[in-house]
Amino acid sequence: MSNKKTAKNTNSVHGRRAVAYIVLILLTFLCLVWFYVLFINATRSNAQLKSGFTPFPGKYLLRNLRNLFNGPTPVIRGMLNSLVIAGCSAVLSVYFSTMTAFAIHGYEFRAKRLIFTFILMIMMIPTQVSALGFIRLMGKMKLTDTYIPLILPSIAAPVTFFYMKQYMDANLPASLIEAARIDGAGELKIFNTIVLPLMKPAIAVQAIFTFVASWNNYFTPNLIINSKMKKTLPILLAELRNSDWKTFDMGQVYAMIAFAIFPVIVVYLLLSRYIVGGVTAGGVKE
Amino acid sequence: MNKTVHKSNHLNKHNRWGYYFLIPFVVIFVVFQLVPLISTIYNSFFENYMSGLKQVGPRFVGFANFKALISSGDLFVYFKNTMIMWALGFVPQILVSLLLGAWFTDPALRLKGQRFFKTVIYLPNLIMASAFSMLFFTLFSDSGPVNSILLQIGVLSKAFKFMSNVWSVRGLVAMMNFLMWFGNTTILLMAGMMGIDQSLFEAAEVDGASARQIFFRITLPLLRPILIYVMITSLIGGLQMFDVPQVLTNGKGDPMRSSMTLIMYLNKHLFSKNYGMAGALSVILLIITGILSIIVFRVSAADEVRGGRHRDRDKLVKEEES
CATH class of the missing domain: 1.10.3720.10 (MetI-like)
Structure with a gap:
């Protein structure tokens, strides 16, 4: 009787763990996919961007950034x-x-x-x-x-x-x-x-x-x-x-958004230990 | 805690420094927050706007600004928009956060890579809302990558105009708010869950309670103070919703002003120097913020014993900040 119960519990733990990982991976995808697309698009030229999305980076990142820095x-x-x-x-x-x-x-x-x-x-x-x-x-x-x-x-x-x-x-x-x-x-x-x-x-x-x-x-x-x-x-x-963004070089538009977002992500990854801990720290030691 | 301070009464002179150290806070608070707040309230009773290049007023008009604001009906539409977009984001946010919190703190599950997942789900919270919103605008534009992908894999036969549909715009705003806040909420709820006495879980397990029973009978009831806190702050944050819909719809709240929020409306009045109306709207927002926090608090604390409310509030303020 008790053996049966333990077996059932172990099974249910395995099942729940699998569900937990699947949900966590889906959420991770949902959190990161936008930044992935942003990165890809920031590396492509206006013409490439107009022809549709591909999941692989292009070679225009530096050119897009240069255009951005020289832009108005x-x-x-x-x-x-x-x-x-x-x-x-x-x-x-x-x-x-x-x-x-x-x-x-x-x-x-x-x-x-x-x-x-x-x-x-x-x-x-x-x-x-x-x-x-x-x-x-x-x-x-x-x-x-x-x-x-x-x-x-x-x-x-x-x-x-x-x-x-x-x-x-x-x-x-x-x-x-x-x-x-x-x-x-x-x-x-x-x-x-x-x-x-x-x-x-x-x-x-x-x-x-x-x-x-x-x-x-x-x-x-x-x-x-x-x-x-x-x-x-x-x-x-x-x-x-x-602005009338449709007339813009889209490569440059993505480069500008990337310029605003990616430095923050890099700094965050370096400091994430303090940040994630900091949300709840302080009262813990009481 | 302050025992030593009491004991040192012979050194009482140093306690004056308590006042000195408060000076910077008080001065800055009075100049940059209190005076502006009073001036805002004062302005709400005056007719004061620009008609072309001509300045009209200021002239005292009593409650006329409030009457005009309410009778135009716009206020209710924008309040409704704000609440709909808040709720669309908040409901999944609290459900997902509860689920993740329960999983992360469940010792039986022993989930690996917790630090990685926590780092990832907290990430969107730090992204500049205006940049995030601009990003979503480009990704979901008619010829943007999302449409391009959906066309390529054959889900759509022609591009879906995300920006021209009431519910897709509201949905995008809600999704961004969800993404930006569910990590934060998860971490707050986890702190609350870890604060629960472990022996309660062990006892329940010995009695043969399932994971679901433990969650609904032990975790959830004991989390109430922190859930109330999360809801109040999220609601007040929701009322201040601005950056995301403002940038996504270019300040227009399109389509048909269905995604125009209260603060976007305020921003519009401030820019057109319509000070009387802006003042009245600010006062209404101040009142709504106050009432909402009281209502949510009362409803959630209704079955508490009398007097427990204050204790509860102290505890919750402590927990949330920690």
């Missing part, structure tokens, strides 16, 4: 602009979010509970909801068409703050701070030389997420930036859709 759309400049904005946002966001989290975590003061609850409440408010007031205020402050409205707001990032706070609760012993204080270290120095280094894993994860969010952002930059040379990559891509 400043893609390299766009990528540099995106890099500068996303890089500055990530640095400012993690530094000041950690500082905010340390204020709540490490000190006792009257408004502490109130401020913490308040930050949690505003976490869910979509940024688009205040976009109208935002662009009008930036206009009045003469900040339209500058990067300041795209970078500075990342200092007040409730989600990053919350992640840092969680991480501190689990990983920052109060005794260490106390010891440094007894040694006569100032509070700012304690923050910069003791808290920040201890927060490195959390900082790395949040820096990546903030960078990606800013890098991919289209809504706000599109409302703030007007000059061609200041535009970020997402704006340039949306403009590609906006």
Whole structure:
């Protein structure tokens, strides 16, 4: 009786495992096939592309890229602009979010509970909801068409703050701070030389997420930036859709999309360990 | 946790630094978020738009902008579009994520290559939505590779116009949202599943429960807080749907504005400097966001004991962020 049951269980495990692998392989295909087609098409000439799809790469990748870089759309400049904005946002966001989290975590003061609850409440408010007031205020402050409205707001990032706070609760012993204080270290120095280094894993994860969010952002930059040379990559891509793309060299169109997508994929594959782990890290150690 | 801090009351002076360290957050929040939000609400009560090159207003009109917005009917159409495209993506997303999460965390299955699969399913989440959408637009265009492949293998006899059909456009938007978010949801749900006490599974197995029974009787009920969280955030994210349909349909929401979302509508008003209407729409969005989160939360927490709600929320906020 019990033997029979075990045999049946083993069978069902084998069956379920087979189903699981089939579904996983199908999903893997569904996730990657678009990027495969993108890669193939970026390596083919306009004429080849017009004659239909083949699953094998062509020889036009370098030519397509060269045409793209020499074309009227400043893609390299766009990528540099995106890099500068996303890089500055990530640095400012993690530094000041950690500082905010340390204020709540490490000190006792009257408004502490109130401020913490308040930050949690505003976490869910979509940024688009205040976009109208935002662009009008930036206009009045003469900040339209500058990067300041795209970078500075990342200092007040409730989600990053919350992640840092969680991480501190689990990983920052109060005794260490106390010891440094007894040694006569100032509070700012304690923050910069003791808290920040201890927060490195959390900082790395949040820096990546903030960078990606800013890098991919289209809504706000599109409302703030007007000059061609200041535009970020997402704006340039949306403009590609906006233009009369049918008259375009399709090889170049695919090359531009590939130019926007593949560097991100490469960086992701290098950092995937931190990224996939980072989605759930922080509270695990509690 | 803060015991040492309490003990050091003789050093109380340093606690002032709690305020100092909050200054950057508070200043930036007030300037770039709070003032704009208040100004948006303020603007919603004024007539203020461009008629050609002529500036009309600003003139206080009370709730006239809201009345105009609601009576035109567009608002409901765009709300419906947004919700349809969200639901089309969210339903498969939550089902697939639950299934994958259960498989990945099932010790009996011992699936190999988990890191590879997790890396792959999370990948689309990091892709620039505008680039991804532009890619789908080219792939599914009338003479694009998808049509070309379907013609070659004989599924179609003539090219299918994906961009001219209401449900294929909505379907593509939903599929992109699904692809971009199911990996993230899977990883979140897995964390929740791994947090469940293993002895519960062992006990159930000893009692002869099948994998299906264990999933529906143990895993699912215990996952509720995190499922609620995933749903609330996905819904709020869904209301903000913009990049994908905007780029796919070039901001037009074609065909016949059937894929026009609320934020695309807002974006249109902002670009045409129709500030009164944009303000009213923003306020409505703010209210909808608020109400929806409360409704979803209440419905899901309806059978909780009184007072359990707050505990639940704290727990869930903790779990999700972690």
